[in-house]
Amino acid sequence: LIRCMGDSHRPSRDYEQPEIQPEQEHKGALQISAPGREVSINQLVQPPLWAPKIIYSLAKEIYHYVGEDIVIYETIDSYGAIMWPAALALCSFLENNREIVNLQGAQVLELGAGTGLVSIVASLLGASVTATDLPVVLSNLRANVLRNTRGRCRELPKVDVLSWSFDLKRSHPTGVHQYDYILAADVVYQHDFLEELLATMKHFCGPGTAVIWANKVRLGSDLTFTENFKKAFHTSLLFEDGDMKIFKGTCRRS
Known part of the structure; x- marks a missing residue:
């Protein structure tokens, strides 16, 4: 399937x-x-x-999803500003499995949006998207998103700063920020904020929200995060190809 x-x-x-x-x-x-x-x-x-x-900018790359050529520029000033393989896997999955993840008319939040490719594809699939990342990434992210969605989507994606945190209740109250899907690709790697990342996923995952997380396993910390993800969410494996996995998580709250 x-x-x-x-x-x-x-x-x-x-x-x-x-x-x-x-x-x-x-x-x-x-x-x-x-x-x-x-x-x-x-x-x-x-x-x-x-x-x-x-x-310094790397060469542009042109991807083809949802019947559109998508032009992505990368920069070398941040890990988040270059393309990572899980983003490509997630884009392909979203395009080819719309009966499993239906983004038409959905409210979508992307964590660690990086170059913006996943948010762009989600927008082309009909979602209302908020793409988030750290300030150092935002300029290139915004340029990529606007370049590829203006005139193509029913609604331009929003681009916003979001730092993963244990305390988002004040800046992002769940009564205001409600989403159908939370998307994340290759956000688990060797950094010191994995616990904050999981807390951020849990914060935005309300009743009816699904977290779609794509990851290429590289380190032991990836496996530890996966186990913690499974404890935090009702989890199913949507896709697996070697070290590449895509999970779906829904909230365990009563």
Whole structure:
């Protein structure tokens, strides 16, 4: 019953028009090995004082979902601003299994939206989407989302800052923020906020809400989070292909 991604979804790369955003500083610091210590590339290569501050953009990628070409730009200033495989798996699943996850007219929240591809596909499938991530990712996320949904969707997605937290009652009260689906792709990796992520999922998961979480298993912490996810939600496995899994969770509250 579960249909997988076909060749038509594989990205094509176009190196002719990189998107450079001035007046913003690249935050990443590449670490390289030196005898007896690690040295930041920033310590070895100091730009001249007149050099502009920019975010370096990778090549654009073009994906094809829901009958549309979707142009995505990535940046190297954050893990969240590049494409990860679970996003592709989730987009393919949503497009090809609409009888399982019907997004037409649904209220959707994406956690850790990154480049915005999942939110774009959900919007093209008819959902009213709020794409969220950290401030460092938001500029590129907003540009990708608006570029690919303006004039194509019945409602433009919202793009908003959301930090995973144990205490969202004040900033995001559940009486105001109610969703049919919470989408998340490759949000579980080596970071220190896995407990906050689970608390955020639980906060937004009200009666009638389903969490659709796609993840490629890489580390032992992924398995620990999966066990905690299963304890927090009524869980079913929607899709599995090797280390790639897509789960559906619904609230355990009485």
